[in-house]
Amino acid sequence: SRTEKLLRKLPSPPFKLPIIGHLHLIGSLPHHSLRDLAKRHGPDVMLLRLGAVPTLVVSSPRAAKAVLRTHDHVFASRPHSAVADVLFYGCTDVGFAPYGEYWRQARKVITTHLLTAAKVRSNRAAREQEVQLVLAKVTAAAAMGIAVDVSELFSFFANDIVCQAVTGRLPREQGRNQLFRELLETNAKLLGGFNLDDYFPSLARLDLVSAKAVKHRKIWDDLLDSLIDKHKTKPVDGEDEEDFIDVLLSVQQEYGLTRDNVKAILMDMFEAGTDTTYIALDYAMAELMRNPKVMTKLQAEVRGCATKGKELVTEQDLSGMSYLTAVMKESMRLHAPGPLLIPHLSMAEWEVEGYTIPSGTRVIVNAWALGRDSTYWENAEEFMPERFMEEAVDAASDFQGNDFRFLPFGSGRRMCPGINFTTATFEIILANLIYHFNWELLPGSTGVDMSESYGMDVHRKEKLLLIPRMAQDV
Numbered sequence: 001s002r003t004e005k006l007l008r009k010l011p012s013p014p015f016k017l018p019i020i021g022h023l024h025l026i027g028s029l030p031h032h033s034l035r036d037l038a039k040r041h042g043p044d045v046m047l048l049r050l051g052a053v054p055t056l057v058v059s060s061p062r063a064a065k066a067v068l069r070t071h072d073h074v075f076a077s078r079p080h081s082a083v084a085d086v087l088f089y090g091c092t093d094v095g096f097a098p099y100g101e102y103w104r105q106a107r108k109v110i111t112t113h114l115l116t117a118a119k120v121r122s123n124r125a126a127r128e129q130e131v132q133l134v135l136a137k138v139t140a141a142a143a144m145g146i147a148v149d150v151s152e153l154f155s156f157f158a159n160d161i162v163c164q165a166v167t168g169r170l171p172r173e174q175g176r177n178q179l180f181r182e183l184l185e186t187n188a189k190l191l192g193g194f195n196l197d198d199y200f201p202s203l204a205r206l207d208l209v210s211a212k213a214v215k216h217r218k219i220w221d222d223l224l225d226s227l228i229d230k231h232k233t234k235p236v237d238g239e240d241e242e243d244f245i246d247v248l249l250s251v252q253q254e255y256g257l258t259r260d261n262v263k264a265i266l267m268d269m270f271e272a273g274t275d276t277t278y279i280a281l282d283y284a285m286a287e288l289m290r291n292p293k294v295m296t297k298l299q300a301e302v303r304g305c306a307t308k309g310k311e312l313v314t315e316q317d318l319s320g321m322s323y324l325t326a327v328m329k330e331s332m333r334l335h336a337p338g339p340l341l342i343p344h345l346s347m348a349e350w351e352v353e354g355y356t357i358p359s360g361t362r363v364i365v366n367a368w369a370l371g372r373d374s375t376y377w378e379n380a381e382e383f384m385p386e387r388f389m390e391e392a393v394d395a396a397s398d399f400q401g402n403d404f405r406f407l408p409f410g411s412g413r414r415m416c417p418g419i420n421f422t423t424a425t426f427e428i429i430l431a432n433l434i435y436h437f438n439w440e441l442l443p444g445s446t447g448v449d450m451s452e453s454y455g456m457d458v459h460r461k462e463k464l465l466l467i468p469r470m471a472q473d474v
């Protein structure tokens, strides 16, 4: 067929097996495998046959710019996923929705009503309250001289922040945050990794995997239904900031959203916002512990910008902390929580880098490889936030998808809409933990284990256990 002819012209590793194609070349850390394969067989673009699915792997800034910016209108769809179809009410969320009018409207709802800079700012008091709860826990541990599981601390914090923003004050009072955590863990298991059913769509049609997803979705469904009903009947309280459910219900008619659409979008907020934020924080703290000079410099900045004796470093104090932002960027350069973004799908036959890519080709952008490529970064493997400070060449690089060497949030139409939310959450908690405490590794520890585990996202395998000491000089 024409598609086959076009695919054969693309650079591709030779070791293809019947039925599974190149799947056997993908190890337990696919972002590493894809980088290594691309180096040898297609540094810009490379075709892999993953089971029955032709997949274009994009590994250079030029090729990434071609698919995410120049020809974004062609590559902005998502491949079908049987599991996501069940979980997200026929993919009527934002992240998994195919490109088209529904996706455009759903994305507009979240970008103009839920995740704007103004909306994120308006949630400041709630965020600061969550930070205070964390500080109380760490202060208690410091008083007793015991270690804190910082990974778990960040995971709970991110979950609580997202729960608070989405559902308001209800869940914590009723112990629901824990339930959300558990539900998200199962989501990650169902959706995560290199799923066989994604690469053998005929298997998925047999409903082997979907059965589990159906059962799991039912639990989500009951929970979201009860939250929506409670929001519909809750008394209007001038004190409370509107949460995402309030906002979605208020614009539901205007955007023509069904109740299932609302639930799918709510679930997306949990799914997309929670683990990514926790992973980003965990990696940043791990890198700070591995790089004491950076930690000292950050401490000096945070303690210098916030006045002495503060109970809480506030969002106002953050504005002068450019090194803190550089730490965040540098950490995400090395450890993008979504190293392969979310797969894209071509909607028409299109030319990229001199090759014609057939319609219906799955496209993976290896953002992790781009961030570590020594062709584009000096001392690429080193944690050096200075590269993002004013005097350095990379300082102008931002998260907004304009620098195609640095795409932790993607770029173009499908780019992450949660950057404001993430930055606000990340900076306030890290600044406070650095301001109030000095952090130590456990006695006898030889360092921080950076081994990775690949699932829905990539995170560190081992817990980060650290001993907090109250800082005396702040």
Ligand code: HEM
Pocket (backbone or CB within 6 Å): 094, 095, 096, 107, 115, 268, 269, 270, 272, 273, 274, 276, 277, 280, 336, 337, 338, 341, 342, 343, 344, 407, 408, 409, 410, 411, 413, 414, 415, 416, 417, 418, 419, 421, 422
């Ligand atoms: C460290 C934090 C985060 C990282 C690293 C991150 C990263 C990403 C990436 C890589 C994508 C896919 C881009 C693409 O396919 O080209 C994405 C999509 C998305 N993210 Fe985030 N994200 C983060 C936080 C958040 C938060 C806090 C929210 C919302 C509360 C959010 C909501 C979304 C949504 C809805 C999409 C789908 C966009 C679409 O398909 O149109 N993300 N994110």
